[in-house]
Amino acid sequence: MLDGTAVIRSLSPLPLLLALAACAQPDRPHWPVVGDAASGRVWTERMGCGSCHIIPGMENATGLVGPPLIHFSRRTMVAGYLPNTPPNLVRWIKEPQAVAPGNAMPNAGLSEGQARDIAAYLYTLD
Numbered sequence: 001m002l003d004g005t006a007v008i009r010s011l012s013p014l015p016l017l018l019a020l021a022a023c024a025q026p027d028r029p030h031w032p033v034v035g036d037a038a039s040g041r042v043w044t045e046r047m048g049c050g051s052c053h054i055i056p057g058m059e060n061a062t063g064l065v066g067p068p069l070i071h072f073s074r075r076t077m078v079a080g081y082l083p084n085t086p087p088n089l090v091r092w093i094k095e096p097q098a099v100a101p102g103n104a105m106p107n108a109g110l111s112e113g114q115a116r117d118i119a120a121y122l123y124t125l126d
């Protein structure tokens, strides 16, 4: 029979925690561009993302429904569900309801290209 310590040790997600800690380093290099950040900024404004999110440097982006997108390029996770990598961010932007069914962010019907551009823009938020 296992004692309590052995059980805790066997359940410890230490490798994952170490990987996440490494990603949280402030000097982590920015992700490679996955789209066009300038168009992404335009799409972000046009889609009204700022009605639910605070987005630094974007006028009227003061929404409080979702988390602020401040420092997004340095964030470890996307919505607390997915590691913050370009493919995962694009997936979230395109279909948040598939990742986290029932959350308040709607699928907006964005194309892959639009989602990539928006992801590139969010990665400019240092």
Ligand code: HEC
Pocket (backbone or CB within 6 Å): 044, 047, 048, 049, 050, 051, 052, 053, 065, 066, 067, 068, 069, 075, 077, 078, 079, 080, 092, 093, 100, 103, 104, 105, 106, 108, 118, 122
């Ligand atoms: C109706 C409100 C609403 C709109 C509109 C909206 N979001 Fe969200 N968003 C949310 C909520 C709520 C969450 C948190 C979901 C969760 O954690 O399950 C979220 C999470 C996110 C996240 C993850 C944030 C984090 O801290 O990890 C990103 C990135 C994001 N949204 C980008 C966008 C973009 C880009 C748009 C526009 C295309 C947009 N959102 C439109 C409500 C919204």
